[in-house]
Amino acid sequence: MVTWNVATVDPPDDLTSLLHLNDPEGPDLYVIGLQEVFSGPLRFASDTIFDDPWSQVFMSTLAPLNYVKVSSVRLQGLLLLFFCKLEHLPFIRDIQATYTRTGLYGYWGNKGGVSVRLSFYGHMLCFLNCHLAAHMNYASERVDEFEYIMDKLVFDGEKAPKIADHKLVFWFGDLNFRIQDHGMHFVRSCIEEQNYSLLWSKDQV
Template sequence: YGIMNARALNKATSQRMQGMLLLVFSKYFHLPFLRGIQTQSTRTGLGGIWGNKGGVSARMNVFGHSICFLNCHLPAHMENSDQRMEDFESILQQQQFEGQASMGVLDHDVVFWFGDLNFRIDDLDMQVVKAAIDSNKLSTLWEKDQLNMAKDSETVLEGFHEGPIKFPPTYKFDVGTDTYDTSGKKRKPAWTDRILWRLRPMAQVSNSIGTCVSQHFYRSHMEYTVSDHKPVSSIFTLQVDMPLVTLFVEDEWREISDAVAKFKAAPNFPRSSWDWIGLYKVGFKHHKDYVSYVWAKQEESDFLRQEHQVRANHTFSWDFILGYYSNNMSSIVGVTEPFQVHNLFSFLLQHLLAMHH
């Protein structure tokens, strides 16, 4: 499971626990808005010893909102609905984030909870379930879905939302086919793979303008047959704020004299003498993937114009961006639009005069 976009992705963070993997990707121009990134993992298999079951999470501030992504693999089998809820509560209790982000999973403005949650369809036998699927009467099955029913009785599920499920159960299939289980066990189809989200009450959110999340679709992908599960995906949008640092460059750098940038910092942005501006190829994956960098030095009363020598290893003509890295926030907080650098074996990145509000 991962939070991905299809093009120009940069990995913001990841967390793995045995077969469980959580990946968070971002387009490069969103990187300035991802701060306070932390990850956690909790084992619940074999009484907390084994990591085949449990949860992995990643939290961060995104566009000024605190967000947590929680990927869980909960206990299997029809009769273990109560154990699934107990494991979920245990994961929530154990996952506490440190530092300025000192909070639990449910303390975030937005929580995305997803994974192989393993909830099943109660009461109805195999023939009834398959007949409902064949006749597209999924509402009959939804009424008996264990997770859906648990929302009425489990306090920990209060506030969690799930989009309408308009796709057939995603488990269990004969591998390599679109045929539900024909093995001797004949496991009953179920919606084991789920994506839910939760918003904190408006009075508690960390951003004064609140949080707005919209779901655009929620679907399964029947074309994949490498597993006995069918993948599930969803797309959401979250409202955005302005960047802390805005960088400006010319559209092309053809001469040394072109290698100049300007930046404007937000009034309350806490600058550090250890901040730097990196030159990145478009498509970079991490803030340390710079081709070269220059310190964004801070003088007594102003930021003085300074020249810094940066040498490339070979001649190039590529698309680049500049990114402003904040030492205090341990993240990129401003980026330029892509621009081209042409045929420069060595060039100067000239530090700018600060532009104050």
Template sequence: MVTTTAIADLCIFLLTWNVGTHSPRNLSLTSLLALNGTTNCPGNQLPDIYVIGLQEVSTKQVLNIFKDDPWVLEIASHLEDHEYFKVDSKQLQGILITMFTKHKHITHMKNIETEATRTGLGGLWGNKGAVSIRLSLYGTGAVFVCSHLAAHDDKLKERIEDYHQIVDNHKYQASGYRRIFDHDFVFWFGDLNFRLSGDSSAWDVRTAAEGMRYDELLKQDQLNLLRETGNAFSLLEEQAPNFAPTFKFIEGTNDYDLKRRPAWCDRILHRVQRNIYPAVTLSATQLSYQSNMEYTLSDHKPVSATFNYKVDTANQTDEELHEMTHAGASTPGTPNVSLTFAFIVLVALPYSQL
């Protein structure tokens, strides 16, 4: 019997939120980022890595290549006291992804790249589409994709087309990991905008949601139906949401705006290629999946999930695993971590004092 050792045993916190073009100013993110002692990580420890995806971020601010988006700065101001450092960020108009990590993991992150795909107006406009961060994480290929797909009940076909356009057009430089689903770990999240099929009224859906009849509603969920037919997202899996539909709320309240039928627009899915390397076992056990009703800034509720990201090997280091998995890969993004560390100190700290 082969004895294995965990060379990576991480808790990764994922968050998606459509912020409806609102600013984060004066908004406490302590509860949202589980900095209040409710992380769902083993031992209730803080996560090793945060990956946060936002949609409908305001694009009104003057572009400044030396300054991050206010949301990234606000997130940094909450995390820096806990010794997190920014790995990278990518923004496509209102779609934003950012990653933060504990310092001890920085040397185990290589080949960091970002990518973006526009799907709005047939690929000409970036109001819809996806942004991503991929990297070698403890020797394995991991990619985090944040997307905002076509809106409205009757745009299912467009959402399917958006998905396939993102899959086809997202391309990376790392050898062996040119595309999203080449990766050992895939985490895909965002405002996917999938609605409920059928002709139930907004009032009927609200009544079922208030009665916590989620199973009944999820049978009509477009994303679940698509995954079953193989038309989109079929390579990914999702823990069934055990929370109320996260759209559409009257801003500033927890009351549904019945101009739209409530739906689970905001989702987090993942995929793991568990046994593709000899004497290596990969796993991503989902520890939580929840919405946060406390936040009423926009017409969407934020949704988060935590995963236990684990790499077990027999007599291998993560450097040796990296050599096996990323052989010949260039390292276009490797310097980003150290550069970002200095950036957070100089830019994010003053912002936290505003």
């Protein structure tokens, strides 16, 4: 899985490091969640007709390695791509992609969640890429958005209609939870020295 807030920039030409393409085995699946993909009016209109530049570069990189794009879903700047090795394709069923807006009371797609769910060798999996409210003092709003997505994001049919009905849920993205009250220097030194216990009490998650 990859999660990356790309801050409206275009994709790099070389994704070798990001996707660990030098691994001779290669993963069975690639699930790529991006946030803040550029979605200006002209670009977004173009992307609804043609694949956006990020999707294009991932497809052109992975297709020669026998990966197939199984599904994708986009909500303005949120993008989720699901690739699998060709050999696994016959064992994927019940693919659905959907999204839930949380930005500006659900009317604007600048924040929210995009999801792909499927049956993989009989196991129901759900992948959810989210971008929640930013800024230090919006921790409770982030929790509200998490609960809103859990409640409102629904799939068609009786087989695992809700997020929590799946055997495995992978929830990732730019969740924007922060470590309060500590400066960046202190946080970095704790991480470098692996003194994580000093950070837990101030971790909004």
